[in-house]
Amino acid sequence: MTATPTAPSTRLRNGDALEEIVRPQEGLISRRIFTDPEVFELELERIFGKGWFFIGHDSEIPEPGDLVTRPCGIDPVVLIRDDEGVVHAFLNSCRHRGMRIARTDRDNATFLKCPYHGWSYKNNGELLNAACENHYGEGELVKEELGLIPVAQLGSYHGLWFGTWNEHAPPLDEWLGDMRWYMDIIFGRTGGLEIMGPPQIWEVDTAWKFATDNFTDNFHVFSSHHSLVELGMLPNNPDFAAYGHMIVPGNGHILHFVQGEPGNDDYRGLGLSHDLRAKFDEFLTPEQKSIADDHGYSAGTIWPNFHWLQLISAGDMEAHEEAFLNLRMETPITPTRTRMWSWLAVDKDATPEYRKKVYETYVRTFGPSGIFDQDDMENWEDCTRANIGPAARRYTLHHKMGLKRATATDWPGPGVAYPDSYGEMTQRSWYAQWLTSMTGGNGNGRGA
Amino acid sequence: MSQLETAGTPVLPNTELYGRVLEFLHREAELLDTYKFDAWLALFTEDIDYQMPVRTTRFLTDGEGFEDFGLMAENHASLTTRVRRLETEFAWAEVPPSRTRHFISNVIVEQDGDSIEARACFMVTRTRQDLDYQMYTGQRVDRLVPDGDSFKIARRRILADQTVITGTNLSVLF
Ligand code: FES
Ligand SMILES: [Fe+2]
Numbered sequence: 052m053t054a055t056p057t058a059p060s061t062r063l064r065n066g067d068a069l070e071e072i073v074r075p076q077e078g079l080i081s082r083r084i085f086t087d088p089e090v091f092e093l094e095l096e097r098i099f100g101k102g103w104f105f106i107g108h109d110s111e112i113p114e115p116g117d118l119v120t121r122p123c124g125i126d127p128v129v130l131i132r133d134d135e136g137v138v139h140a141f142l143n144s145c146r147h148r149g150m151r152i153a154r155t156d157r158d159n160a161t162f163l164k165c166p167y168h169g170w171s172y173k174n175n176g177e178l179l180n181a182a183c184e185n186h187y188g189e190g191e192l193v194k195e196e197l198g199l200i201p202v203a204q205l206g207s208y209h210g211l212w213f214g215t216w217n218e219h220a221p222p223l224d225e226w227l228g229d230m231r232w233y234m235d236i237i238f239g240r241t242g243g244l245e246i247m248g249p250p251q252i253w254e255v256d257t258a259w260k261f262a263t264d265n266f267t268d269n270f271h272v273f274s275s276h277h278s279l280v281e282l283g284m285l286p287n288n289p290d291f292a293a294y295g296h297m298i299v300p301g302n303g304h305i306l307h308f309v310q311g312e313p314g315n316d317d318y319r320g321l322g323l324s325h326d327l328r329a330k331f332d333e334f335l336t337p338e339q340k341s342i343a344d345d346h347g348y349s350a351g352t353i354w355p356n357f358h359w360l361q362l363i364s365a366g367d368m369e370a371h372e373e374a375f376l377n378l379r380m381e382t383p384i385t386p387t388r389t390r391m392w393s394w395l396a397v398d399k400d401a402t403p404e405y406r407k408k409v410y411e412t413y414v415r416t417f418g419p420s421g422i423f424d425q426d427d428m429e430n431w432e433d434c435t436r437a438n439i440g441p442a443a444r445r446y447t448l449h450h451k452m453g454l455k456r457a458t459a460t461d462w463p464g465p466g467v468a469y470p471d472s473y474g475e476m477t478q479r480s481w482y483a484q485w486l487t488s489m490t491g492g493n494g495n496g497r498g499a
Numbered sequence: 500m501s502q503l504e505t506a507g508t509p510v511l512p513n514t515e516l517y518g519r520v521l522e523f524l525h526r527e528a529e530l531l532d533t534y535k536f537d538a539w540l541a542l543f544t545e546d547i548d549y550q551m552p553v554r555t556t557r558f559l560t561d562g563e564g565f566e567d568f569g570l571m572a573e574n575h576a577s578l579t580t581r582v583r584r585l586e587t588e589f590a591w592a593e594v595p596p597s598r599t600r601h602f603i604s605n606v607i608v609e610q611d612g613d614s615i616e617a618r619a620c621f622m623v624t625r626t627r628q629d630l631d632y633q634m635y636t637g638q639r640v641d642r643l644v645p646d647g648d649s650f651k652i653a654r655r656r657i658l659a660d661q662t663v664i665t666g667t668n669l670s671v672l673f
Contacts, residue, residue, distance in 0.1 A: 248568025253664035277589035420669035425592035
């Protein structure tokens, strides 16, 4: 008799069902899911073992043999361009005893040689030599079967490489779905982007979901970053980031396009310099161009943990505002500790002067030392600490803003759009996908 | 990124100049640890170039791993903004403020004409609210220029030991 496949249990050990404690349609999310080790174990299996994850960008590995070491989900991979120029993502672990094969953050390698017993792999993953081969008997070492373990699927869009450990996951293009149309606006607007420098990496004592939740939250800005209001670097208007739209394109992906205060022309053309904006005509459809032209800010999330922030800011009180594009990722380490990754992307055709300004503005405002970003980490840590206790975890968090918000009728792009960039519609759609992934078999069912 | 600005003549610990540099660095540390941020800011020249590069793990043949990309990339205006921000009541990462201790050691002083290079190891401990210690360690490479009978800092490189910053954020000053 063959066993009938069963959907994963949605009951936690104490009998609570995930559907009871996470109710996105009502805007009620249990505090428990942020800190409970049992929920975290399920997330590793059902989200980080099954979804698509950002690994790196083409421009980080331009030459044959170039590699960077990164997580895919939470498993370590080496993203490497082989001698033929083909990009691979392999589990960063030797087939013999599992030793870490690529042991630096970046390198250029024709071969990856394992330090432990000396097995060596070509940069396309094939096992070339094993040490002491003469001591293996017939059939004991089948080299063809012992190449480095590739991710189950690898795909890219606009040079962004994503991998999944799930051979049953929908192909990347299908999973990104309507989000690709918006990724064109951010990543394809001027014909291509490149990453400047290595990522900044740091660790925060937070549940990874607090960092994720924060990236589609525009209305924290006036309070969390109020020091910048005091310094005159942000408008003294609590509604200043509300002028815009939020969009739910499906599969848990979410985004915002924000116009900024009416009448301020800086907040147009994504804040890019005029020579770069001129390229919109060439690379964007009229509908995409109209969105790029009309907005200054954008925040996007590719389900579950990869984000962009297209932002305009001054780097200090004396400086003029510059646009920059920040890419972000959260990798959980424990239920309450998270590794943050932050990259700066710039349009390939940007001038050296523009790059310098963008770089300085970004580093001074975002990333671990950024005068905006610092305060976000304070929030995520305190949210985590205050939600961990047995009393707190009996209660829910409040995600009800805009429960009855009508959709926008005149939005030119795909997905469900809402007028106003303040609201928790996008957060609720993220938690809906979370619930679908945690309860829906292969972890890739469509959320609301 | 090269650590060393100049390869000057060593200034020995038993000299008056070495003693003045050491005292300057100790006083600077005390200003930071007692929240005298304006006095600290006054130690920098108007054209201060203050950088904390990202460090990556690299093989020995590829250098020390410091990249042309920063965790901090500051000039006088941006350092001033950081200090002004701390004076608001809303810089939440430092409100209420962290308690820090800047330990300065292994001071090496070299002189090349008017220009003085001071290299020092640092350990900065930080605790805030009721939380445990966080720690940042590394080397600072400073170029000092004479200012009366003291100095001003014209260039600072903060060379972290960590590739992954484990101190929540870099809201404390170095
Ligand atoms: S673990 Fe890699 S050769 Fe043994
Ligand atoms: Fe924020």
